[in-house]
Amino acid sequence: MSRVEIRWHKSSFSADPEGNCIELASHEGDVLMRESDEPSAVMKITPAKLGAFLASTKAGKLDGIA
Template sequence: MPTPTTWQKSSYSGGGDGADCIELAVQDGTVILRESDAPDVVVTTTPAKLRAFILGVKAGEFDHLADA
């Protein structure tokens, strides 16, 4: 029997009903992501690609998308 997935969300997601959150987990070495309001839609990536994305976010490479 597979172990259940433990999803983690950012503390910046706020409280309340948990809507509008991105949740992440690791499953068999693959990073999986989902939106809390659409939990059946799951995106997969590698830890290296997620790290590159997070570094880009921290460097402000995607700030222009938040202003859209």
């Protein structure tokens, strides 16, 4: 089995001095997400579902859930 190189991207807006933030990568048509301080835990999501999540977040629909 061959190993695939994943190129992770961190936001340029990440202000955490330790560099902890959400990182994204594209792989086989899906989006991979992970927290930089726990890189072994990776979540896979479709671009459409990520877009819906981001739109809901921006619209404030997820305020107060945490």
